[in-house]
Amino acid sequence: MRFHLELNPVEDAGINSQQISEEELHNCAQLLADQQLPAGWQVVASSGFAHVAHNSELQVFYKEFLPRSPVEKIKALIKGSRATRARKHSEALLKAGFNAPQNLAWGQLPGAREYLFTRAVAGAGVSTWIKSKLPRQEAVELQERRKFLRELGVFIGRLHGTGFIHGDLRTSNILAHRGIEHFEFSLIDNERNVQYRPPPGKLMLKNLMQLNMHTPAELGRSDRLRFFHSWHSQIRELSPLEAKLIAIESYQWAMRRLHAKGKL
Numbered sequence: 297m298r299f300h301l302e303l304n305p306v307e308d309a310g311i312n313s314q315q316i317s318e319e320e321l322h323n324c325a326q327l328l329a330d331q332q333l334p335a336g337w338q339v340v341a342s343s344g345f346a347h348v349a350h351n352s353e354l355q356v357f358y359k360e361f362l363p364r365s366p367v368e369k370i371k372a373l374i375k376g377s378r379a380t381r382a383r384k385h386s387e388a389l390l391k392a393g394f395n396a397p398q399n400l401a402w403g404q405l406p407g408a409r410e411y412l413f414t415r416a417v418a419g420a421g422v423s424t425w426i427k428s429k430l431p432r433q434e435a436v437e438l439q440e441r442r443k444f445l446r447e448l449g450v451f452i453g454r455l456h457g458t459g460f461i462h463g464d465l466r467t468s469n470i471l472a473h474r475g476i477e478h479f480e481f482s483l484i485d486n487e488r489n490v491q492y493r494p495p496p497g498k499l500m501l502k503n504l505m506q507l508n509m510h511t512p513a514e515l516g517r518s519d520r521l522r523f524f525h526s527w528h529s530q531i532r533e534l535s536p537l538e539a540k541l542i543a544i545e546s547y548q549w550a551m552r553r554l555h556a557k558g559k560l
């Protein structure tokens with residue numbers, strides 16, 4: 297197994313080095329890559345092109361990037377490998393003031409695989425907040441749900457307004473934590489993010505379509521409108537008419553997809 301030599305100093309990333317050293321992280325990677333679970337690690341559900349594990353005591357995630365296709369190798373030469381892109385894109389978000397996982401250590405594995413350890417970011421997926429933490433029918437939580445959707449809209453609007461487009465903006469890739477005054481959002485799974493100024497309407501549309509992938513029972517019309525108003529308030533480039541068109545089209549696109557998946 298070959299390790300990346302230009303390793304990220306673990307202490308700089310804020311992890312307590314008495315808890316785990318960088319070397320120990322790389323040793324864990326060897327076991328995890330070999331389908332073994334070192335003490336304290338649990339497997340986390342992930343897409344087919346990744347293996348993810350979590351150590352709740354250390355608050356660290358392990359993600360192994362599996363090659364998606366033979367084209368991946370060529371793409372890696374031009375754009376950097378999947379793990380490199382994930383690392384760089386999270387760094388770009390952090391630098392611009394958006395919460396994203398801090399990179400702790402990374403390396404290469406046999407079979408064109410790579411791994412990346414990140415610090416766990418706080419919170420639960422936006423999907424979980426929408427469906428169960430702040431459910432639609434709970435009158436008691438109504439104000440809180442409204443606040444949540446408004447603040448989520450501002451967060452995504454600020455992201456787009458800064459020119460960032462997330463590569464896979466499903467609601468499970470945004471984590472939310474209830475701070476004292478506001479919700480705090482973090483973006484994970486940043487491998488396929490891009491940055492353009494001004495942000496192309498087509499790419500914002502795709503991001504918003506993914507956010508709309510909830511049934512009307514989970515996310516009502518006024519919920520969606522509340523989100524959109526806050527989102528638009530952050531993007532100067534878009535006229536009210538353009539914003540409205542994006543809102544309608546992203547909703548209809550999501551409904552067509554939900555229908556095709558048999559979820560409507």
Ligand SMILES: Nc1ncnc2c1ncn2[C@@H]1O[C@H](COP(=O)(O)OP(=O)(O)O)[C@@H](O)[C@H]1O
Pocket residue numbers: 340341342343344345346348357359397414415416417418468469471484485
């Ligand atoms: N740094 C992190 N902080 C918190 N949760 C994480 C972190 N990295 C991964 N996760 C959890 O692991 C899951 C899978 O990771 P993700 O990077 O989204 O993989 P995939 O590409 O398979 O979707 C996420 O949905 C999230 O629950």
Ligand SMILES: [Mg+2]
Pocket residue numbers: 468469485
């Ligand atoms: Mg994901």
